[in-house]
Amino acid sequence: MVGLNRREALALGGAGFLTSLMFDGGALAQTSDKLTIAFNVNLPAFDPTVGPSSVNPTIQAIYRSIFDQYIGQDVDLSLAPGLLTKWGWNDDKTQVWMDVREGVVWHDGSAFTPDDVVWSIERAGDPKGGNPVAFVWASLANFKVEGHRITADCKNFDPTIFKWMAFLTGYVLPKAYYIKVGADGFEKKPVGTGPYMVDEYQGNAFLRLKRNDKYWGPKPAFETVIFKFVPDSTSRVAEIESGSSDVTLEIPYEEYDRLKAKSGLSGVCKPVTDIGMIFITNVEKEMLDSNVRLAAIHAIDKNLIAAKLLRGYATPIDTLEATGYEAFDASVKTPYDPELARKLLAASGYSTEKPVKFKIQTTRGFKPKDYETIQAIVGMWRKVGINAEIEVYEVAKHYELRAGHKLAPMAFYNWGNAIGDPTTSTGFAMFSPSPHSGWKGKDLDDMIGPLWGEKDEAKRIAGWKAVDKYIAEKGYVIPLLQYSQPIVFKSSLKVTANGTGALQPTLVAKA
Amino acid sequence: MTFGILRRLGMAAITLAGVAVTIFVLLRVVPGDPIAMMISPGASQADISALRAHYGLDAGVAQQFATWVRDLVRGDFGVSISLHRSVFELLGERLPATLELAGASLLVAILIGGATSIFAVLMSDYGVAALVDTVNGLFLAVPDFIWALLLVLAFGVFAPVLPLSGRIDPSLDIPFATRFYLLESLLTLRFAIFWDVCKHMIMPTLALALPLASVITRVLKESLREAMVQDYVLLARLKGKSQLHLVLQEALRNAIGPTLALTGVQFTFLIGGSVIIERIFSYPGIGNMAIDAVINRDLPLIQGLTLMFGALFIIVNLTVDLLVVSANPRLRHG
Numbered sequence A: 001m002v003g004l005n006r007r008e009a010l011a012l013g014g015a016g017f018l019t020s021l022m023f024d025g026g027a028l029a030q031t032s033d034k035l036t037i038a039f040n041v042n043l044p045a046f047d048p049t050v051g052p053s054s055v056n057p058t059i060q061a062i063y064r065s066i067f068d069q070y071i072g073q074d075v076d077l078s079l080a081p082g083l084l085t086k087w088g089w090n091d092d093k094t095q096v097w098m099d100v101r102e103g104v105v106w107h108d109g110s111a112f113t114p115d116d117v118v119w120s121i122e123r124a125g126d127p128k129g130g131n132p133v134a135f136v137w138a139s140l141a142n143f144k145v146e147g148h149r150i151t152a153d154c155k156n157f158d159p160t161i162f163k164w165m166a167f168l169t170g171y172v173l174p175k176a177y178y179i180k181v182g183a184d185g186f187e188k189k190p191v192g193t194g195p196y197m198v199d200e201y202q203g204n205a206f207l208r209l210k211r212n213d214k215y216w217g218p219k220p221a222f223e224t225v226i227f228k229f230v231p232d233s234t235s236r237v238a239e240i241e242s243g244s245s246d247v248t249l250e251i252p253y254e255e256y257d258r259l260k261a262k263s264g265l266s267g268v269c270k271p272v273t274d275i276g277m278i279f280i281t282n283v284e285k286e287m288l289d290s291n292v293r294l295a296a297i298h299a300i301d302k303n304l305i306a307a308k309l310l311r312g313y314a315t316p317i318d319t320l321e322a323t324g325y326e327a328f329d330a331s332v333k334t335p336y337d338p339e340l341a342r343k344l345l346a347a348s349g350y351s352t353e354k355p356v357k358f359k360i361q362t363t364r365g366f367k368p369k370d371y372e373t374i375q376a377i378v379g380m381w382r383k384v385g386i387n388a389e390i391e392v393y394e395v396a397k398h399y400e401l402r403a404g405h406k407l408a409p410m411a412f413y414n415w416g417n418a419i420g421d422p423t424t425s426t427g428f429a430m431f432s433p434s435p436h437s438g439w440k441g442k443d444l445d446d447m448i449g450p451l452w453g454e455k456d457e458a459k460r461i462a463g464w465k466a467v468d469k470y471i472a473e474k475g476y477v478i479p480l481l482q483y484s485q486p487i488v489f490k491s492s493l494k495v496t497a498n499g500t501g502a503l504q505p506t507l508v509a510k511a
Numbered sequence B: 001m002t003f004g005i006l007r008r009l010g011m012a013a014i015t016l017a018g019v020a021v022t023i024f025v026l027l028r029v030v031p032g033d034p035i036a037m038m039i040s041p042g043a044s045q046a047d048i049s050a051l052r053a054h055y056g057l058d059a060g061v062a063q064q065f066a067t068w069v070r071d072l073v074r075g076d077f078g079v080s081i082s083l084h085r086s087v088f089e090l091l092g093e094r095l096p097a098t099l100e101l102a103g104a105s106l107l108v109a110i111l112i113g114g115a116t117s118i119f120a121v122l123m124s125d126y127g128v129a130a131l132v133d134t135v136n137g138l139f140l141a142v143p144d145f146i147w148a149l150l151l152v153l154a155f156g157v158f159a160p161v162l163p164l165s166g167r168i169d170p171s172l173d174i175p176f177a178t179r180f181y182l183l184e185s186l187l188t189l190r191f192a193i194f195w196d197v198c199k200h201m202i203m204p205t206l207a208l209a210l211p212l213a214s215v216i217t218r219v220l221k222e223s224l225r226e227a228m229v230q231d232y233v234l235l236a237r238l239k240g241k242s243q244l245h246l247v248l249q250e251a252l253r254n255a256i257g258p259t260l261a262l263t264g265v266q267f268t269f270l271i272g273g274s275v276i277i278e279r280i281f282s283y284p285g286i287g288n289m290a291i292d293a294v295i296n297r298d299l300p301l302i303q304g305l306t307l308m309f310g311a312l313f314i315i316v317n318l319t320v321d322l323l324v325v326s327a328n329p330r331l332r333h334g
Helices: A006-028 A057-066 A114-125 A175-188 A233-241 A253-260 A290-298 A302-309 A338-347 A370-382 A395-403 A426-430 A442-453 A457-474 B002-029 B045-054 B061-073 B087-122 B128-141 B144-158 B181-187 B191-228 B231-238 B243-280 B286-295 B299-327 B329-333
Strands: A034-039 A071-073 A079-081 A084-089 A095-100 A140-146 A149-154 A196-202 A206-211 A224-229 A247-249 A265-280 A314-316 A356-362 A386-392 A410-416 A477-490 A493-495 A508-510
Touching: A034 A233, A057 A196, A057 A206, A079 A084, A095 A114, A114 A140, A114 A149, A114 A175, A233 A247, A233 A253, A233 A477, A233 B144, A253 A265, A253 A477, A265 A370, A265 A493, A290 A338, A290 A386, A302 A314, A302 A370, A302 A477, A356 A370, A370 A386, A370 A410, A395 A410, A426 A442, A426 A457, A442 A457, A477 A493, B002 B061, B002 B299, B087 B128, B087 B181, B087 B191, B087 B243, B087 B286, B087 B299, B128 B191, B144 B191, B144 B243, B181 B191, B191 B243, B231 B243, B243 B286, B243 B299, B286 B299
Parallel strands: A034 A224, A034 A247, A356 A386, A356 A410
Antiparallel strands: A071 A079, A084 A095, A095 A149, A140 A149, A196 A206, A206 A224, A247 A477, A265 A410, A265 A477, A314 A477, A493 A508
């Protein structure tokens, strides 16, 4: 028997360690055809139709990589064929028809069929199923499948139903597979028809995707895509600066300017469908005075805030319809006019010596410079005779207060509207029965009510433009800015900015 | 001693029950409705009610509590609202990562703190103690998350030699039977993977360990100083024993008690402190998951995490008490 003393045993262990490093090193080899994205949020769950993540706009970038939506969406927000190649209503708009794409296969190799589409819509519309927008999907019923065409009755006409098919929870899931494995099994091994397949997932750390070589659409540029979940913006900056990641997004604008100037890095920062706004609630008497509301609007120099605080990466807006939205109307203006603000306040007996007082709530760090923006606004108001007290709240509290119509007289919030339809911006933010509205008034409801079911599209959009103009004249809300999304990437790549803000790997290519 | 342990276990059960009641009631009193977090534009009141019913939040608080306790007794911690998975499973998946991080941090802190204190006592005649005190004070004053950011800048940006995020290289396949990556890769002699896991742990471990190391240094150094003037040390000195022998063989064993007790308490804080550190380094432990749970107002997950944190604190404190007793014969027989 060979005996080893302690020294020899240690030496042998060390040699083994080094040998192991040399021979196992291949396992650590980097894939050249790989894209690593330092992503700003964690992916909590894979089912894109239930739970909080299903209505989180940022996470749609991941969902769109694994699953396909009923209808696709181009970067300019326009609808494009997805798993449905054509769609529409019958003449009297009591029925919808949808043509389902042929030759598509699920990631597990099984065939995609119209049954999957019908099952997905019915499941989403089940009020007990946990879909946060079940009411949208429940508007369709009595599905019939003939070949690759599906028809369904409209229980109530919803002019935005096809837009929702490219929006939140509008994903097709595999009927047979989901029924077989159940919700838990689906979370462990999700299957979609999207351009990438799930290869490995570690919650709060990373998601590794592999290219779906049987994808029906354009071949994705990368064999492997890794989403690193890096919620801390400082760490995301370090990820891209150190070269550990190829792309990152949603970093402070100051860092964006610094990084894109560095050799080997490039940047793109385009407006997305995300706006900053101030809800006005008609609960306290000060807000019932139109002079106060309008003065508050005219006293804000949005251009200054956009230029100085947000370094030019924001676009001032005058209605809740941002550039690119269907009901955007450039003719509606609420200009910065402090003199007018002073006159309006004077008409109601207020001045800098005797200011009107109220509270304004804001998030802090939820959106770029949100708190600083409100600080600047409060400073501008003070100069004309408005003394606002700032209260910082969490976004969760905002939701709760808003749903209970208990927001402060003014409350800052950001509103996303990836499909750019007026119902999902002005509609839900300003219509009294909506749990999301701040201002609740019969005059507005009378204007908005008929538009929900308006079948003439041109008339519908014109109607929403009129509503937006009326809101601006009455000062029922304070639209502030449309945000731009900073994306920094290695110069060896080419990134196409998405109007929705969803940084899908399919929008990244080799330069 | 057995009676003492049983009594402590009984107290632990009562404490845990208290934690359960407190967190359950608190979560339902403080603002932040989990349903409000998932109401998308367009959701009607009926949709909100349906969601509330779907997640079992439509019942009264007392009924919700009764259901939760009944399920807990059956070993069912509920299903996470945001992650759509069993809370029990999730805790089991994430806890090993945090335990490995906290364990490694504790080890590093003990090594740094122990070595520094011994060095300071050995060199006390050369005026080194003052320098150690000054540097130690600096380390004590800097919180762990600042260390984390400094480390990110130093080893992630200026000299990018260490990975900035995660627990393992995302390019690697992860052929693990358990979630204890560090231990398993070491025990199965897969040194390349072990080294990769180590590399990912260096920065978060240091960020957690440095403040704790300075606490250990401060306490151990003082304990050693006191022990070094005791009669038995003087006797050993008179026998001609070296300074190193006096510190390691004579003083350390008697001086270790307070440090051990303190380290145990600090270990529980270490697990608590991992919340921010795991976030900064995207480390997939329970701390990182806890932040998301709070952001999403994921009540079942927050409840499960709090109970688990409570249980961990109790277990660690109990273990430390036993260690202190076993290390000190006077306590053992007292």
